Amino acid sequence: QLQLHESGPGLVKPSETLSLTCTVSGHTISSYNYYWGWIRQSPGKGLEWIGSIYLTGSTSYGPSLQSRVTISMDTSRNQFSLKLSSVTAADAGLYYCVRSIRMVGLDQWGQGALVRVSS
């Protein structure tokens, strides 16, 4: 059974870099046709697409965050990661890692990792 689990610091200082890792079990991230991505949800607000990575290492990022985002993968550990630089209070929220079927949608979600931004 596929499971995704986010991990990382729950508190980040302003101007620093947010780093999260998603550990995937029950499925290899080196599979064809599946992308691995990140979504965030600010408190009381909607969902925002951050970006994704494919088994080739090819990445795609949403336009609003692309200047600050890096998504990478470690196939040996079956993990993929998110780095968001120069964070502000607006970057606080719940960060989900997801599995994406290309163009179709997001069929598997982690439980989410809550990130606060505060000094």
Place this chain on the structure above:
Amino acid sequence: QSALTQPPSASGSPGQSVTISCTGTRSDVGGYNYVSWYQQHPGKAPKIIIYEVNKWWSGVPDRFSGSKSGNTASLTVSGLQAEDEADYYCSSYAGGDNFVFGTGTKVTVL
């Protein structure tokens, strides 16, 4: 790439139907038949319920149905049940392996 527009709220009595709209542009909703809908209960991660405009995800009851006309997609929940009370988000493929989400609609079962 702006968020797709959804009404903030919708409601209906048990057994009634409710329809949620999702308006985008030719660059997303209108340009691809890759609209999906997600249901999110409080404190839970979203779950996909509809994909490719009008296809049911596995295990989703056929009370949920999707459609699209031009730049606007819609989700209809027929025969409302108490467990349908949740937030609903539309999403569309937006090119370049990216997706865009709707602003979300809170459905209340009266």
